[in-house]
Amino acid sequence: MSSEPTRGETERHDIQQDGDEVLARQAAESMAADIGFDESAVGEIGIVATELASNVRKHADSGELAVSKLSDGDRAGIRIESFDIGPGIVNVDAAFADGTSTAGSLGGGLGAVNRLMHQLTVAAPGEPDFGTKIVADRWIRADHEPQTSCPLSFGAASRPAANETVNGDSFVIKRWDDHVLIGVIDGLGHGDEAHKASNAATEYIETHYDNSVASIFSGTERACRGTRGVVMALARFDWTDNTVTVGTVGNINHKTNDESDLTVIPRRGVVGNNGPSPKITQSEWHPTDRLVLFSDGIDSHWEFSTVWANNDESATVTARRLLDQHSKPHDDATVLVVSDSDDA
Structure with a gap:
């Protein structure tokens, strides 16, 4: 397993106005289905895309959502990245607590993103015109037969x-x-x-x-x-x-x-x-x-x-x-x- 997965096809979507969250969710679900995620996982990945896009709208004037195919050896996965252009999330810790989800959004804010994705990294605000960057990865679990019985x-x-x-x-x-x-x-x-x-x-x-x-x-x-x-x-x-x-x-x-x-x-x-x-x-x-x-x-x-x-x-x-x-x-x-x- 490599230290950093290989990024394949990437789609980028501007998040600037009402309705952009829906387009981002549809793009994420379509790519997840194409990669081979099952129906339940596709729906959960859609929730993640909606939450991240909603956070951009809530905490900044505009931003971007990128959806990418990932590979790492025999594993296939998806990466969803959000980028703020603005102040970003002021209190990242609080945003992970359940009950802080954005109005009308699905799941439980960043807490839902953390639960539904396999890997999550957050870059908090640090520059005047750069908000919060969030990278969330999810993998299709490979089904391997054990080489030996458990001792x-x-x-x-x-x-x-x-x-x-x-x-x-x-x-x-x-x-x-x-x-x-x-x-x-x-x-x-x-x-x-x-x-x-x-x-x-x-x-x-x-x-x-x-x-x-x-x-x-x-x-x-x-x-x-x-x-x-x-x-x-x-x-x-x-x-x-x-x-x-x-x-x-x-x-x-x-x-x-x-x-x-x-x-x-x-x-x-x-x-x-x-x-x-x-x-x-x-x-x-x-x-x-x-x-x-x-x-x-x-x-x-x-x-x-x-x-x-x-x-x-x-x-x-x-x-x-x-x-x-x-x-x-x-x-x-x-x-x-x-x-x-x-x-x-």
């Missing part, structure tokens, strides 16, 4: 704090090709607002799972604007080259067996509240390695060697046992376990 087993267990009806914690396990992405997400506090934050993060991660770990954190930061924010840890396994790539922001804990070479560099902060970029590390992953990710609703004072006392126990049963034995009653709690598939 890993995954299990998770989660519950809300005592006296709460909703869980402010969440977890993700997404498998594709020869990869798995796992994650533990903890919305700040507990109750409805924590649940809202973790849901926003989980929804983004589950629809962008095959992006790089760094890109997923960046997109989740935007997805959680307007919420309390979350702390989270993600780990991406690739069993064709026996590696695991990890990123964390905030106090998601982890434990591994003594033989593991896993390196995790913690970062303080909150995703969604101008949190820092995670320190991304890549380590070797051996068949005998084990990993437990857990939120701060789990007491960390337990010995790793006691976890796999019963080697016939599945990862799911291990996760449930850890939750039962070590969770704190007055906080949301989540455990995610990674072991060898032979353990189950």
Whole structure:
């Protein structure tokens, strides 16, 4: 996969007056269909074009929308770019929060663009006559058969704090090709607002799972604007080259067996509240390695060697046992376990 995709055919549309948003949407949908996106994706790409064109009309006197075909190896995709000629978006952070969409527009402003596209970059105002530039890419996901069967087993267990009806914690396990992405997400506090934050993060991660770990954190930061924010840890396994790539922001804990070479560099902060970029590390992953990710609703004072006392126990049963034995009653709690598939 190249660092920058190849741009093919490009159509440019001036955004100056009422009705230009409709023409931009039609152009984006037509190109998306021509590229091979399915009907649902074509409609979502149309929403993105409408939102970006509407932002130009809202925040500047005029501008331009460009729609381009993209290619990157065997992947095909579309790029939608908007350019303001004017002051641009004054508060880019606020524009990503749901509820700030333009009057009469579809979706939820830039938050919808962030959710519906695979990659999003924003250049904020910096020059007198140059507004905001937004670049949004979406790809057709290639359907590849795994080269080898997954050698890993995954299990998770989660519950809300005592006296709460909703869980402010969440977890993700997404498998594709020869990869798995796992994650533990903890919305700040507990109750409805924590649940809202973790849901926003989980929804983004589950629809962008095959992006790089760094890109997923960046997109989740935007997805959680307007919420309390979350702390989270993600780990991406690739069993064709026996590696695991990890990123964390905030106090998601982890434990591994003594033989593991896993390196995790913690970062303080909150995703969604101008949190820092995670320190991304890549380590070797051996068949005998084990990993437990857990939120701060789990007491960390337990010995790793006691976890796999019963080697016939599945990862799911291990996760449930850890939750039962070590969770704190007055906080949301989540455990995610990674072991060898032979353990189950």
